[in-house]
Amino acid sequence: SFMSSTGTFTYSAPEQELLCIFGTGDFGRSLGQRLLQTGYRVVYGSRRPHSCGPLPQGAQVMSHEAAAQSAGVIFLCVHRENYDFLETLVTQLKGKVLVDVSNNLKKNVYPEANAEYLQRLIPGAHVVKAFNTLSAWSLQNGPSDASRQVYLCGNSAEAKQQVVETATKLGFNVLDRGTLSAARELEDFPLQLFPEWRLPLRLAFGLTAFFFFYLLIRDVVYTYVEQDKDISFRIMVSLANKVFPIVSLIMLSLCYLPGVVAAFLQLYRGTKYKRFPDWLDRWMLCRKQLGLLALGFASLHVLYTLIIPIRYYVRFRINQTSVFDTTMAWRVDSYYAMGILGFGLYLLLGISSLPSVSNALSWREFSFIQSKLGYLTLFFCTFHTYLYGWDKFLRPSYYKWYTPPGYMLCLVVPSVVMALKLVILLPCVDRSLTRIRRGWERTDPEGDSKKSLLT
């Protein structure tokens, strides 16, 4: 407004680029509104330009033909089922950038990705897959939290560059995922729900269920059958507080078991260039999730424990009748101290798993925390459990109905992991392993190298 008042204003106003949107549905409207807010001019292509319902203020509406011809970039906000009408526009779309924002309602409905199908339909256009991970809501309200990233892919670098510029002006971070062959992955992305958490979550549920029923029988049912006493109220807190630490410790040790197994496999094979079995690969890729679930169970264990006033020393002072036993005081206090220190390290591991924290660490620092401090955490938590058991391992009366208590069962995996790790730390084993990990290969006359990782 001040330009006209001074009259001396000479620089050219920023050229308002014209963009075209096919589709006046929810996503198309929201996208248009946002583009207009950012300073673009927007033209909608519609079958019925005069009766297509409410559109953002400032946008034009034309026929598909006219709209396609007027702009260099066309956003296709139409369901895949309705792509057919584009076949009549082959000439108008030639050389244009065609942005496919579509998603499907389910995975694997079609043999090829929507964007690949579109490219096949209109071979003369430069199809770019983009914006499909956004919702209409996030477009209306601008980038925030879970919707700051825009992924794109496409075969033409120039076409992608144009879309990148628009997305950046809209305030998004753009991540280029390569050629159009990545379109399927992008189209599956909005449908995914914690895919890498599924295996660890199932394991956690399985372990929790097993130990819950195991302890239910050993504690509540046993007492009811043998002593005719109803202690079912213990389910809510006492039983939960037995199940949670057990599951937590097992899952923490399952975090470290695949690394140890991999080391032994490399020692056995004498090379690191052979691919690990698939189950080991998958296991290693979900270690972070295993660890974070273990941390969650440990946190619940801590909260459940803290509501019970517990220290032997304090309980002793309350019930002045019993005789003070220094060994007992040492044992119980060590038990709690180990638990607290283990939990503190646990939290540290969890904090260093936050994306922004792990990004700020060098690779050496990250592996120092996750490996060295991780094993220390495992040691503290295992030792904490052994101190809990103390001398009960040898007393037959604790093996009710010939079953060992839950904490003894859960000590199996961590003890095995720590024993194997100790073997790996032996100088002679460590030397071989370091050599193998630096690329050395045991010469193998039988020519197993054909199954190697990289060829």
Add this chain to the structure above:
Amino acid sequence: SFMSSTGTFTYSAPEQELLCIFGTGDFGRSLGQRLLQTGYRVVYGSRRPHSCGPLPQGAQVMSHEAAAQSAGVIFLCVHRENYDFLETLVTQLKGKVLVDVSNNLKKNVYPEANAEYLQRLIPGAHVVKAFNTLSAWSLQNGPSDASRQVYLCGNSAEAKQQVVETATKLGFNVLDRGTLSAARELEDFPLQLFPEWRLPLRLAFGLTAFFFFYLLIRDVVYTYVEQDKDISFRIMVSLANKVFPIVSLIMLSLCYLPGVVAAFLQLYRGTKYKRFPDWLDRWMLCRKQLGLLALGFASLHVLYTLIIPIRYYVRFRINQTSVFDTTMAWRVDSYYAMGILGFGLYLLLGISSLPSVSNALSWREFSFIQSKLGYLTLFFCTFHTYLYGWDKFLRPSYYKWYTPPGYMLCLVVPSVVMALKLVILLPCVDRSLTRIRRGWERTDPEGDSKKSLLT
């Protein structure tokens, strides 16, 4: 240095670009120092080139005219009040990139943004607003933590690109905010102090104050008046530990109330294309802050609770005189278990609100956590409170001076929210709502569509 010794060095040394800084104040000096460290050459423009105080080593000083002519980019590190002298430099600044780094001490002092005023003053220059969110201190010490982002805006894309390159070389992340009309927003940014937290904080303070005095009267004053007993010491812990969970539960349910209200509004209107009332929009935009404050109060409640050894079962074992009541044990243990599980989910919601975590989630995952798990949290916390009340709702003796206990008051909002949510989950209501949210509109002969969101 090794170039001369070998003599065979042929590639061109990186051209050291010359940048100009107007203003030898604190910000100008720090900026110059940092530019010099990064490998730029720097020339200062000064009224008194020979007596302008200490400048970074390696920088030149000239008159404003000479400095402006020598460089293509000029950083203007001068207060807006002193922009007048630039009018004498109109010819030297023609076509130059003029970077405005200024801020004001208060909002709304001037009718237009500093950068817009500057552009009007020197219409021939390409004004870019940038770096104003940084402090001199953060320039001296390099990008870190709270000062890694540089925002910029301007009308010339080429001018902005030059500033982007410089800022990137200095190690900053640059966010382009569009044309110069965004300058005001950028200039207000350093003055803001948690704008989106204000409403939730005021609400939290209001609720805390109300329930504090309400409970002070019901608990402390009532006991003093009716029983002539001074229990004022309970203010520090017992009263606080009643107020915190009450405020937490109310604020958590206020997080979920606007979503439910919005759903009913859409059902009533039969379309999603009508704009929500302003109060509802503002309420929905501060849900995250409401939730995080609720989490803070819940955490305080947990800490306050944990310092009191509490379990009925444990207290029973201490005071062996009373008779053991299994129903009581069930009730109290369920009460604690619900509280702990609710708090665990609360923490999960808080962790998923961390920017780096929510960025790593797909939109479906984020909404799964914030909506599905959010309602589960609300359910656990409400149930926890109902278990606390148990059978006291019907006993007149608990209504001292005809006032209900605090926890009964705080159950009103969450109960309403959960009841409304249950209505929305009814198949028939859910079907209508889903249709509306997919863009369907109830045909409305009275033509209400003129008030629609998008036109």
Add this chain to the structure above:
Amino acid sequence: SFMSSTGTFTYSAPEQELLCIFGTGDFGRSLGQRLLQTGYRVVYGSRRPHSCGPLPQGAQVMSHEAAAQSAGVIFLCVHRENYDFLETLVTQLKGKVLVDVSNNLKKNVYPEANAEYLQRLIPGAHVVKAFNTLSAWSLQNGPSDASRQVYLCGNSAEAKQQVVETATKLGFNVLDRGTLSAARELEDFPLQLFPEWRLPLRLAFGLTAFFFFYLLIRDVVYTYVEQDKDISFRIMVSLANKVFPIVSLIMLSLCYLPGVVAAFLQLYRGTKYKRFPDWLDRWMLCRKQLGLLALGFASLHVLYTLIIPIRYYVRFRINQTSVFDTTMAWRVDSYYAMGILGFGLYLLLGISSLPSVSNALSWREFSFIQSKLGYLTLFFCTFHTYLYGWDKFLRPSYYKWYTPPGYMLCLVVPSVVMALKLVILLPCVDRSLTRIRRGWERTDPEGDSKKSLLT
């Protein structure tokens, strides 16, 4: 594949750029595999092209000469010790981009950085240092967590741009660190292990050890010598729970001491343009680490405290024999309330130190939290400790063997910091300091300005 079936496909397939890798070791193989996956063509240069072991499927192998000539960008995945062979390739490498990915096993082994040595060796090539912060493992598995960043530096902007494009296509975030003179810094980066944490960690260990032995003597040894009673079991919990809060409070106040010292130094010198002494600079740069360690110790203190059922009020109700003392109840409850509120603020400070959270804050918001709320935290924690002491400061019986209790010792630093801060907040002092911080300098006839910060 569908291209041939339709026959009408006309757009050019994305040109598959050819990249060259020298070195068939672990890193070279992993890099090649990843480049091939992203759509590049890869050729390896090898001394023995026909017997260089397993290589990624799809890669070619040639002699060094042929490989260098075929591509514009050559990744040098060879140890510095083996750079000599490149001297025979000077003509083939002329004008090529030579990417140095090497690291050394230790710092300061060579007088110059590997990349600088390489540039001197092959002056005709454009050496770019890049990818050295990645591990072969992270290349094989794609960018994740701690390995998303790629740092690079080099003298040729064009050469760097080519490497930036490749790294971006591989999915990494690229940070340009300037000219090749930054290569040393980049090469030292993978070797560093929490450099900025070292001083605070040493301090924490020193303080912990000192107070542990101090309290061991005062508590356990004293009781054993004077009363012939063995209370050594108290080491695990009671002693730890005295040492942790003491160290935490001292470290928290050491966070705020350098800021206060700096203010007084500025007041004394009458200018802010003089460089602070080195020790003060270093101290100020590790305040964040000091604070986070203090938070860690405080968290341990909280956990250690919570396992002891503690409230005086509760303990009174248990041991009904003693007489109820309202003052005592006030004191103890205030003590706990101060501790909890202090710890809550402590956590808030810690959360706002997370990179992603502090990035989302404006500078004013960040400094509000770290300074205003930080001092409030210090006040709460100090007051918490004074309430713990209460009237014991004046009772000689608490000075066993003429030594003050640990918590009295630890109150010295925070009390000094708070007293100095109060002096700074006095209107007259505050006014001077504000003037100095805005750039004002006390005129100093003796010309001390020669030692100023910036010249």
